[in-house]
Amino acid sequence: MKGHWHSKILAFFFIFFLSAAVGCFGWAATDAAKQTEVSTEAINSDTVLVGGMPVGIYMETDGVMVLDTDHIEGLDGAQYEPALHLVKCGDYITGLNGKTIENKKELMNALKRLDEKTVILQLRRNEEILDVKIKPVECKPDEYKLGIWVRDNIQGLGTVTFLTKSSMFGALGHGIHDIDTNTLLSIADGTLYKTSIHSVKKGENGIPGSMEGIIVYNGYNRIGTIEKNTEEGIYGRIDKIDDLFTEQIPVETASRNEVEIGDATMRCYIDSEVHEYSIKVTDIDFSGQEVNKGIVIQVTDPKLLEKTGGIIQGMSGSPILQNGKLIGAVTHVFVQDSTKGYGIFIDNMLENVK
Helix, strand or coil: CCCCCCCCCCEEEEEEECCCCCCCCCCCCCCCCCCCCHHHCCCCCCEEEECCCEEEEEEEEEEEEEEEECCEECCCCCEECCCCCCCCCCCEEEEECCEECCCHHHHHHHHHCCCCCCEEEEEEECCEEEEEEECCEEEECCEEEEEEEEEEEEEEEEEEEEECCCCEEEECCCCCECCCCCCECCEEEEEEECEEEEEEECCECCECCEEEEEECCCCCCEEEEEEEEECCEEEEEECCHHHHCCCCCEEEECCHHHCCCEEEEEEEEECCEEEEEEEEEEEECCCCCCCCCCEEEEECCHHHHHHHCCCCECCCCCEEEECCEEEEEEEEEECCEEEEEEEEEHHHHHHHHC
16 A cells, blocks of 8 residues: 555536636745755765655646546536546546646636637547547536546655755655546646654554644745656655755665565654664565565564554655665555565666666
C-alpha cells in the first residue's frame, strides 16, 4: 500500500452553462530567495545527502482530470448523463471551444462566457488529443449543466530520500496515482513545503498506520519545486537546502548488485527527529517487473515497532542503508503485516535526476 495521501482536494461540480458559480483555491505567497548551495559542493557523482525528512507535497495536474460522470435532472424532470461514453475516467480537459484550460477556475470562467448551447471539450486521452462535442442539459431556465467529477490538484505528505550535488531531490520511491482512477497523475508543476508532524497512528495487521501533519501553503514554508511525477517517485529541486537538510550527511550510493540479504537500517522521522532504525532485507527481486518492489524488508527495531508497528503511511521515500551505503527507499507496506514492506533500488531513483 502506498504512502499516505490526505487532505485530498476532490471537487465535484456540475459544469454550468451560461451561469456558473466559480470556486477557487489559493494562498498568499512571496517567493523566497534561493540559498547558496555550499553544502553540496563536496558531493561527487556517487555520493548524495541522505534524507529521511517529511515534506508537504502540492501538485497541480496538467489539465483538469476527469474522475467520472454523473446524472443530471433536466428541466423536464427526466435524468440525463450527457457526458456518458464521451468523457472517460482519466481524461484530461485541456481546452473548451478552442480556449486553453489549465485548471478548474479557467474552465468555469470559460463556461460562464458561452453564448451557444454546445460545448466542445478538448481532451487528452493517454497520448491522443480529442475534440468531444457535448450538448448540455437545461436544469433551470437558461442554466445548463454537464455532470462531471474532476480534480486539478493533489496534496499530502511524503519523505525525501536524497539530494544530489546539483540540488536535485528524489522522494517517495513510487509515483502519485489518482486514488479514484489508479492512474499516474500527469502534473504541470508542484511545490515542496516544510511540514509539522503532530501525530502518528500505529499500524496493525490489516490496518496500516499513518503520520499526520500540518502543511501551511505559503512562501515562507516553500522549500522547493516538483518537476516530475514518475513510477519511481517524485523529483525536482530544493531551493532552501539548510531548511530541510538541517543535518547534512553525505553517503555513497550502491548499485543493485551490492544489495544483499541481511541487516540494514531505515532512516525516518519519528518523535520529532530523524533517526536510523534496524531492519532486515529479506528478499531481492532483480527482474524489474515492478520497479518499486525490488527489495523486501522487515522492521526489527523494537523502538520503531513500539511507536509505529512497523511501516506506516507517510514513510514512503524513507532511505534504506546497508553497509554504509544508500541502497534504496521504502515504497509500500504489507497490509496484512505492517512490519514488512517493499523498497525500490536507489539506482532506479537516480536515473530520474541525471
